[in-house]
Amino acid sequence: MIVMKFGGTSVQDAQAIDRAAAIVRERLAEQPVVVVSALSKITDQLLAMASAAGSGNREKALELSRAARERHFAAVTELLGVQAVPQLWAELETDFDALDDLLAGIVAVGELTLRTTDNIAGFGERVSSKIVATAFSQRGISAESVDSRQCIVTDANFTKAVPQFEETNARLAQIVAPLLESGRTPVMGGFIGSTREGVATTIGRGGSDFTAAIVGGGLNATRIEIWTDVDGMMTTDPGLCPEARRIKTISFEEAAELAYFGAKVLHPATLLPAIQKNIPVLVLNSRNPKNEGTRITAAAPRSKNIFRAIAAKKRITIVNVVATRMLMAHGFLKSIFEVFAAHRCPVDMVTTSEVSVSVTVDSNESIAAIAADLSKLADVEYVGRKAIVCLVGENIRSTPGIAAKVFSAVEDVTIHMISQGASEINISFVIDEADVPKVVSRLHQTFFSQTDPEVFA
Ligand code: ASP
Ligand code: MG
Numbered sequence: 001m002i003v004m005k006f007g008g009t010s011v012q013d014a015q016a017i018d019r020a021a022a023i024v025r026e027r028l029a030e031q032p033v034v035v036v037s038a039l040s041k042i043t044d045q046l047l048a049m050a051s052a053a054g055s056g057n058r059e060k061a062l063e064l065s066r067a068a069r070e071r072h073f074a075a076v077t078e079l080l081g082v083q084a085v086p087q088l089w090a091e092l093e094t095d096f097d098a099l100d101d102l103l104a105g106i107v108a109v110g111e112l113t114l115r116t117t118d119n120i121a122g123f124g125e126r127v128s129s130k131i132v133a134t135a136f137s138q139r140g141i142s143a144e145s146v147d148s149r150q151c152i153v154t155d156a157n158f159t160k161a162v163p164q165f166e167e168t169n170a171r172l173a174q175i176v177a178p179l180l181e182s183g184r185t186p187v188m189g190g191f192i193g194s195t196r197e198g199v200a201t202t203i204g205r206g207g208s209d210f211t212a213a214i215v216g217g218g219l220n221a222t223r224i225e226i227w228t229d230v231d232g233m234m235t236t237d238p239g240l241c242p243e244a245r246r247i248k249t250i251s252f253e254e255a256a257e258l259a260y261f262g263a264k265v266l267h268p269a270t271l272l273p274a275i276q277k278n279i280p281v282l283v284l285n286s287r288n289p290k291n292e293g294t295r296i297t298a299a300a301p302r303s304k305n306i307f308r309a310i311a312a313k314k315r316i317t318i319v320n321v322v323a324t325r326m327l328m329a330h331g332f333l334k335s336i337f338e339v340f341a342a343h344r345c346p347v348d349m350v351t352t353s354e355v356s357v358s359v360t361v362d363s364n365e366s367i368a369a370i371a372a373d374l375s376k377l378a379d380v381e382y383v384g385r386k387a388i389v390c391l392v393g394e395n396i397r398s399t400p401g402i403a404a405k406v407f408s409a410v411e412d413v414t415i416h417m418i419s420q421g422a423s424e425i426n427i428s429f430v431i432d433e434a435d436v437p438k439v440v441s442r443l444h445q446t447f448f449s450q451t452d453p454e455v456f457a
Contacts, residue, residue, distance in 0.1 A: 001030070001031040001032070001033060001220075001221050002027065002030045002032050002033075002216075002221050002222055002223045002224070002225065003033050003034075003035060003212045003215050003216040003219075003221050003223075003224045004024060004027065004034050004035070004103035004225045004227060005033070005034075005035040005036070005037075005190060005208055005209060005211070005212035005224070005225065005226050005227060006020045006034065006035070006036050006037065006227045006231070006286065007037045007208065007209075007226070007227065008037040008038060008039060008040030008041065008042070008043075008229045009228065009229040009286075010228060010229065011036050011037060011038075011039055011040075011128055011132060012039050012040040012076045012225045013039070013074075013075050013078075014074075014079045014113040014361035016129070016286065017075065017132055017135050017140075018079065018135070019037075019078070019099050019167055019197065019286055019287070019289075020034075020227070021135060021136050021139040022139075022289075023183065023227065023286060023289050024136065024141055025139065025140060025141055025224055028141065028185065029306075030222070030223075030277045030333070031177060031420065032185055033180065033185070033186045033188065033215055034132070034136075034143070034186065034187045034188070034217065035188050035190045035211050035215060035219075036125065036128050036129050036187065036188070036190060036208070037124075037125065037128065037189075037190050037208040038123075038124025038125050038127075038128050038187060038189075038191070039072065039075065039124065039128055039447070041312075042068060042124035042128075043121060043124050043191075043205070045064055045067070046066055046068070046120050046121055046123055046124055047117070047120070047121055047151050048118065049061045049064045049065055049068075049099075049250055050103070050105055050106065050112055050116070050120045050121070050431065051122055052064065053103040053104075053107050053110065053112065053257045054106055054111065054112025054142065055274055056107055056110065057107075057251075058104065058107045058260035061101060061103040061107065062103060062104075062107075063420075065096065065099055065103060065111075065287075066102055066103065068096075069092075069096040072092060072096075072127055072131065073092065073129065073178075076088065076089070076370075077132075078234060079131070079134075079135045079138075080134065080135060080138060080343065080436070084302060085134055085138075088130060088131070088134045091130060092127060092130070092131075093349060093457075095123070095126065095127055095393075096127075096172055099120070099123055102116070102119065102120060104119075108295060113136060113158075114158035114159050116159050117158065117159060118158045118159055118161075118201050118202045119198055119200045121191075121202050122149075122189070122192035122196065122200050122202050123191025123321065124189075124453070125191050125192050125208070125348060126147070126149075126189055126192065126274075127149065128189060128406055129145050129146070129147075129148070129187050129188055129189040130145045132145075132173065132187050133145035135323070135415065136185065136187060138240070141185050142183060142184050142185060143184070143185045143186075143187050144184045144185065144186050145180050145187050145188075145437070146175060146176060146179070146186045146187065146188045146439045147188075147189075147200070148188045148189045148190070148192045148193060148211065149192055149193060149194035149200055150171065150174060150175055151168065151171045151172055151175050151188065151193075151436070152168050152171075152192065152194070152203070152211065153167040153168045153193060153194070153195070153196060153216075154193040154194065154195060154201045154203060155195065155201075156195045156199065156201065157162075157201075158201055158202075158238055159199035159204070159206075160202075160203065160204040161195075161202065161203050161341070161438055162192060162203075163193065163203060163210075163214055164334070165217075165218070165273070166216070167196070167422050168193075168214060168218060169217075169218040171218055172215060173218070173219070173277050174217040176215070176219065177219060178189075180219075180407060183299045186196055188211070188215065189208075189211075190207060190208025190209070190210075190211035190212065191207040191208045191210075192210060193204060193391060202436060206266075206267055206270070207270065209226055209266050209267065209270040209271065210270035210271075210273075212224050212226060212274075212284065213270060213271045213272065213273045213281070214273050214413065215274075215276040216273070216274045216277075216279050217274050217276070217277050218273075220277065220279075221274070221279050222279070223279065223280055223281075223282065224271070224274050224280070224281045224282070225235045225281075225282045225284055226266055226281060226282065226283050226284065227284050227285070227286040228265065228266070228283060228284070228285065229285060229286065229287055230283075230284070230285055231246050231266060231285045231288060231293060232246050232247065232248075232252060232265070232284070232285070232291070232293040232294030233247045233258065233265050233283060233309065234246055234247065234295040234309070234446050235247060235308070235309050235310065235444065235451075235456065236309060236310040236311070236312070236440055236444050237311075237440070239450045240312065240437055240440045240441070241437075241441045241444045242437065243441075243444055243445075243448070244444070245448060245451055245456045245457055246291075246293075246294065246456065246457035247294050247308060247309060247455065247456060247457075248273075248292065248294065248295065248454070248455055248456060248457055249295045249297065249300045249301055249454075249455055250276035250294060250296055250297075250300050250308055250309075251296070251297065251298065251299055251300035251308075251394055252268055252271065252275045252294070252296055252297065252298055253394070253423070254300065254308050254309070254392050254393065254394060254425060255268040255296050256268040256269060256389070257392045257423055257425060257426045258311050258390075258392055259347060260348075260404055261311040261312075261313050261348075261390035261392075261426075261428065265283055265293045265294075266283060268296065269385075271296065275297075276294075276298075278297075280295055280296065280297045281295070281296040281297075281325075282294070282295050285298070290457075294385075296391035299336075300394065300455075301454060301455065302394075302395070303393070303395065303449065303452045303454070303455040303456075304393075304403075304452040304455075305393070305447060305450075305451060305452050305455065305456070306393055306395045306396065306399055306402060306447060307391045307392060307393035307395070307396075307413030307447050307448075308392055308393045308394070308399045308455070309389045309392050309393075310389065310390070310391050310392075310443050310447070311389070312387055312388070312389050312390070312436050312439075312440050313348075313387060313388045313390070313391065314387045314433050314436060315362060315363045315384075315387075315433075316348070316360050316361070316362065316363065316384075316386040316387055316388055316430065317360065317361055317363045317364075317367055317382055317383065317386065318358055318359070318360050318382065318383050318386050318416060318417065318430060319359050319360075319361060319363075319370070319371065319374070319380065319381075319382045320357075320358050320380065320381050320382070320383075321336055321358075321359075321374055321377070321378050321379070321380055322355060322356040322378060322379045322380075322381075323355060323356070323359045323377070323378035323379065324381065332377070333357065335377055336357055336359075336374065336377065336378075337376050339372065339373045339377070340359070340361070340369060342373070343366045343369065343370050343373070345361050345364065345366060345367075345370060346361065346362070346381070347359045347360070347361055348360045348361065348362070348388060349388060349417060349419050349428060350419075351417050351418070351419060358416075358417055360388060360430060362419065363384050363385075367382055367384075373393065374421065385432065386416060386430050386431065386432060386433060387431055387432070387433045387435075387436045388428055388429070388430055389428060389429055389431060389436070389439055389443070390426050390427070390428040391406060391426065391428070391443065391447070392425060392426045393426075394424060394425050396420075396424065396425055396427065397424050397425065398432065402427065403420065403427060405446065405447075406427055406443065406446075407445055409442050409444060409445075409446040410431075410439050410443065411439050413435050413438070413439055414431065414432060414435070415429050415430070415431060415432055416429075416430040416431065416432075417429060417430040418430075
């Protein structure tokens, strides 16, 4: 069997769902399980409804709900014709009425709990999976909508619930596998699950990729396809550098490094259940299905190019902590990081010297407050408008002289911090944001002017 996951933009409206049906139909011989996101932007809108209701704004909550209802019914009407499927129509009316009741209930109680948030957040996938299954059935696929809450068992850590793999795998074997065996195509919502007691949960924003990996891992898929709206992962942001090439194959570790430094296509950490079982994951474009996309595997084939990709992450602030006396004293680094932790501020890069520690963080409003807290420990300064440039590739491990090549390509550029070694597969450094286009295109020219045809398109 295979898993085919369609993200929000790949099911955003009737045309998109129609395209998805055509793509699935081509793969029926491989026994697909289909995992779908909510229609694009719907999860954001659901969370906005929940928060409006939580702050007592009944009108706003119900207005947003009405807009979402209309959008879903417009898609259904276009896909299936008016009243062509009265049963789906009635079910969706009931679902949206229940959503409105829930929102009104939140207003009445005057409190929005995480548990209720999850119940609302998962609504988009609950309805999209029903709509997609019905549309598929009308298009020659023997589709069967499966309620993911019956299959994906999680703990009760609402909004980022942790899947319980043993029970989930048992449920998948019990509920989903028999459908495949009888020639049906299960359609499940991503992102959602429920506790052992049956309380609805979600597994974190963007979680449908995770669902696809859980289902693929649980049912021993031969392949997982992540259908999105771009041709796959690129050697760099084509907006910065038009020469960017598609990456045909990449290792899981490389893809994870890239995601950490700003490549937005998908978050490979969520693919872990699949990668651990050696199941290849393909990133494919539902608007351009003939394109072969990017293949992510546990170990990627060797490339003649040193690097697989270059990422640039803008809006970075460097925080320098300078102490003359006690810096390397025992416990000092810990106390610095405790300040960042207390402000829930993740740190990307760290360098230290005898007298100073420099860290980078995403620019954000709390930096002044963080600096104020740090200044109780040492002298602090911070400077924004920086960017991290990150070159990723497994070949770094085995090729000498790489740093010299990288830095001679950008010898006229001011470099504020350098980091290599933590993962062994990335070299990163911090520059002024204004230098990003120049640096990225120069590095791309240096390292990708000739590309290994096995690895790059
Ligand atoms: N709909 C959910 C979200 O927007 C899950 C997903 O699309 O992956 O976060
Ligand atoms: Mg996503």
